[in-house]
Amino acid sequence: MADPTLPDDLLTVLAATTDTDELATLLSDLLTPAEIEALSERWHIVRRLHQGMAQRAVAEELQCSVTTVSRGARQLRYGTGALARAFARIDGED
Template structure:
């Protein structure tokens, strides 16, 4: 008996593509599995950019370092640092905030 699934078809619908990517990103159960998925999905420079943004978000949230100090310590451009800071503190998505808070709670256990 065949399992019926929604037919997969090419699309340019960015919202649908983003939803599908989110579903895929929710499947890894370990850091190693997530690392393998990210290495398949991203070029080395894309993965580095994501990792750097995450590091900057944690530095902005967890330290009193200035943007210049973060730039000097990481090599990340001040433009990227400003953007991360804006998304961390002002933009409505609050993805950085949610992840930082979730990790803080799991690290407190």
């Protein structure tokens, strides 16, 4: 796919889906098991990094490469800030 931009209607549906079971079902219809696994791994990586865990410890705990963890660290540090806002929301800091 040349343009990785997410469609507005997809974003609207995801944002409007408040039931976690329904959202999980929707994502399982849209994504392959490998894509779900990759998304889950990325989330676990950035979550642990946000909580202050060292990159090597994250890689060891999740049994993934340090390179993969480093990418997550870059997104936390230099990304849009959306991850930090998401963590604040679920941690009740919002």
